[in-house]
Amino acid sequence: VVEQLLMDSNANQAIICDNLRKVYPGKDGNPDKLAVRGLSLALPKGQCFGMLGPNGAGKTSFISMMVGLTKPTSGTAYAHGMDIRMDMDDIYTNMGVCPQHDLLWETLTGKEHLFFYARLKNLKGAALVKAVNDSLKSVTLFHGGVGDKQVGKYSGGMKRRLSVAISLIGDPKVVYMDEPSTGLDPASRNNLWNIVKEAKRNRAIILTTHSMEEAEVLCDRLGIFVDGEFQCLGNPKEVYISFLNLKYYCSNTSKIIYHCNAIQLKARYGGAYIFTVTTPPEQESEIEQLVHRLSPSANKIYNLSGTQKFELPKQEVRIADVFHAVERAKSRLSIHAWGLVDTTLEDVFIKVAKGAPVFNDVA
Template structure:
């Protein structure tokens, strides 16, 4: 089966930087996967995702999403992907419904189709009765759920998720992950980054561990744990591959 995301020798070096943020990188992601991209701070995850989403241009290499090349068909790629950033991409003085109606219209949705998508997703994520309250009054978990809906109103074929459960309580985390599993079962490929390795172990069908702009290992969580002697979980694999050095950068 042809991969839905096919990355070939992709690199990125920012202007003035001495080293590449992403070194020649090859990766294939199959349709229907929940693919986890894991790595310490500075590993190159955000840069890679930003290239795939069309936010920054690669230095060299190529990639296709659903057969469309970023070089000649970038607009077609934008129509079939969704992005849920770690930072809230919401207008705090507007209600959740107003935010989502606005973002949906930006995707070209309108009328009954847009209204139904907004209402259905608000209900599914437990926000229906709060839909007309200003987002600035919401808890972190509620904002995170609205942020999620904003990225998928147009039913993307591939959904990029950057730390979708960061800073939320256990109830919101479970609601978000259950919703995403259901969404994935309906046909959307998920590409997910997180520092929560236990969450990734349970949530992802396959993962890649990345550091210094390179893929160090990839496979199912079970395959990776079998690769490292005495590994009990994905965290053990992660530390065996990237080490214990602190990666806190100012």
């Protein structure tokens, strides 16, 4: 897809990454570190793309290349048609960045930060003052004179909100946010999400996060990034059921990496229900038999002191059947508690990040 878009001069893509690769040379006898393994990605205007992945997966290395902090080892990327290898000075005028760690001056106020960055985006006069005040209001740093306080007196959450405001000042067309909600309380986080949802209407946003909830709320598309490459891509609102034509191979380090010829994401949050039930420990085997009568392919994923948790493939079981079976079993078993829930995006992420397929051959 990326190769076709690169050949199309009329392609309406805000960001195109073409086989982007980053290798950090080894030092003191250590081997080279391959941080990003040939990443290709296209992102249109008006879309927020989320990158999920464990620490050390290469997400921040990717962002660092895109914002010009480090140069790619090979490959390149384009922001509104401008090459990150040669046109970064022009790209900066249309780019916003919220880094993973706040880069702020402790002795400047929040308002002074925004004035500084807004002037870099060539804002002047009344437009400059309005942009700064609107930014402070959007991240709830305007009222009570908070914007006029030195940043050194801000809490961690206030600094994070200021960093997000800086990334959006001056109406940039491309924005990179590296874990933007880190350290925020629930109310501030929800407010921040509303800001990002509004901001993505006329720009492209690439966002890295560890929060599954944040990914679902903000992102139009998601990629789970593990060991320098995407393990899967999809729409978070139809989440993960199947790997079609799943193949795997062992690398030189004997680590299993799963490759999908096609990935189909459908049915909200996975292809299985999670059934949890608590009984006296001596009744565990009877519960297991009950579960396997409901779903022959059920998989026990947790067992401790009478509490058992099972994955029930959706194509084998109906919710009503589970309710009826549990009600009938209550007449002969001591069921202290039970529950049936959908697989969450977090469950999916953990499994993919560990290098394991989510479900076996579910079509």
